[in-house]
Amino acid sequence: MEKLLLIGIDTRSMLNSALKLDYEIYSSSYFSTLDTPKIKNQKIILNEIEDESCGSFEDQFNSKHLLEISEEYLDEVDYIIPISGVSPSDFSKEHQKKILGTVNVKAIENKYRFYEKIKDKFLTPMTFHVDMDEALEINENHEDIQFILKPLQGSGGYDINLLNNDSDIQFNDGEYMLQEYVRGINVSSSLLSSKTDAKTIINTRLLCENDFGIDDSFIYIGNILPLTCESIMEDVNDVDDINKQMNETSEKLAHKFNLVGSNGVDYILNENGLYVIEINPRIQGTFECVEKSLDINMLDAHIRACNGEIIDIPKPKYYAYKKIIYSPTRMKYEKIDLDNIYDLPHIGSITEKSEPLLTIIDKDVNFEKLYEKVELASEKVNDEAKKHQLDE
Numbered sequence: 001m002e003k004l005l006l007i008g009i010d011t012r013s014m015l016n017s018a019l020k021l022d023y024e025i026y027s028s029s030y031f032s033t034l035d036t037p038k039i040k041n042q043k044i045i046l047n048e049i050e051d052e053s054c055g056s057f058e059d060q061f062n063s064k065h066l067l068e069i070s071e072e073y074l075d076e077v078d079y080i081i082p083i084s085g086v087s088p089s090d091f092s093k094e095h096q097k098k099i100l101g102t103v104n105v106k107a108i109e110n111k112y113r114f115y116e117k118i119k120d121k122f123l124t125p126m127t128f129h130v131d132m133d134e135a136l137e138i139n140e141n142h143e144d145i146q147f148i149l150k151p152l153q154g155s156g157g158y159d160i161n162l163l164n165n166d167s168d169i170q171f172n173d174g175e176y177m178l179q180e181y182v183r184g185i186n187v188s189s190s191l192l193s194s195k196t197d198a199k200t201i202i203n204t205r206l207l208c209e210n211d212f213g214i215d216d217s218f219i220y221i222g223n224i225l226p227l228t229c230e231s232i233m234e235d236v237n238d239v240d241d242i243n244k245q246m247n248e249t250s251e252k253l254a255h256k257f258n259l260v261g262s263n264g265v266d267y268i269l270n271e272n273g274l275y276v277i278e279i280n281p282r283i284q285g286t287f288e289c290v291e292k293s294l295d296i297n298m299l300d301a302h303i304r305a306c307n308g309e310i311i312d313i314p315k316p317k318y319y320a321y322k323k324i325i326y327s328p329t330r331m332k333y334e335k336i337d338l339d340n341i342y343d344l345p346h347i348g349s350i351t352e353k354s355e356p357l358l359t360i361i362d363k364d365v366n367f368e369k370l371y372e373k374v375e376l377a378s379e380k381v382n383d384e385a386k387k388h389q390l391d392e
Contacts, residue, residue: 003076005026006018006026007082008082010033010036012036012343015039018299021303025039030044033358034344035343046060048346051348056355063085063087063090064090067091079303081100082099088101088102101261101283101302101306104258110153111153111177112129122249122276123272123274123276125179126179126180127180135149146162146181148163185234185236187266188204189250190203193261194306198310199313201294202227202286204227205231223286223289228319230367249265249274261302262284263279264280283302290320318370321371324356324358326356329389333351336384338381340361340374341358342361343359360378
């Protein structure tokens with residue numbers, strides 16, 4: 001039996017799909033949630049212990065550490081699927097040959113190089129690769145434009161800052177770019193690509209913290225799909241035409257950047273049109289929602305596309321909604337009686353304030369009922385977190 005390694009921040013959802021396929025499965029992850037399947041060949045960085053803090057993900061996670069603990073697996077397995085948190089560029093050339101997915105990602109993950117390659121053919125925000133002095137000068141010379149400062153490489157909406165004045169400009173380690181802040185609706189395409197073909201699976205309403213009233217925060221919080229006049233949750237004209245534009249643009253980008261397997265394209269939609277923001281050259285956070293909506297095994301679809309076969313894509317059977325809950329307080333986790341929560345902390349472990357606590361995922365044929373179910377679950381989780389609050 002061929003051996004397949006899943007490696008990334010959290011492999012839970014992919015493991016559930018992988019275990020239905022004919023492979024010997026290996027897994028390396030940062031998180032090991034209470035509901036992560038336990039398998040023979042498994043490496044985990046964060047060991048959640050009762051009465052001990054899980055700490056800060058941003059401070060503790062390092063993709064190099066993930067590769068180091070996986071070294072024996074990398075040599076042993078036949079195939080590797082990198083998930084969010086580790087890039088194909090991080091692997092040795094020998095191990096890159098085993099990757100199922102897009103391998104040449106340097107011009108995609110470097111967001112300024114990506115912008116340079118697409119700016120003349122697609123609608124994009126004004127973007128500059130900057131140091132501190134350049135950022136100050138550009139900000140001063142464009143008083144009519146609001147900018148965001150974002151890392152040249154990164155994902156999940158972390159470390160992105162909206163600039164209101166000069167004093168807001170702060171650089172941490174790494175390279176940055178200054179980008180025109182485009183106000184609008186966050187949307188995304190999920191697509192499958194082979195070496196010769198590309199097909200959009202489904203489009204989604206992408207959600208970040210500022211969609212829920214947390215101003216100036218761009219941290220990814222979830223998604224709703226498929227994209228319809230209801231799920232877009234804004235007053236827009238002709239969602240069918242928007243879907244068509246997204247499909248065509250995503251497929252053009254897939255061919256331009258030689259995408260393989262399951263990949264995603266993020267956009268901002270406003271009255272000017274569809275702005276291309278970035279490509280996620282890997283299986284996306286929409287993974288489980290796509291499976292629930294279309295009733296397919298997304299990991300199987302990804303592997304087939306990597307091997308040259310794009311599956312017949314069924315029409316959506318359900319709306320699906322994913323919402324990540326970030327803890328409203330420092331709290332000790334106790335069991336919550338809900339059947340639509342995932343990525344659960346281990347009982348008794350401590351989650352710090354604003355760290356990811358768990359994920360709500362649900363489906364329904366009726367969008368309003370689905371939205372209500374997820375929001376009610378969200379309220380209950382937040383209430384339970386506050387009940388088990390620890391002194392801060």
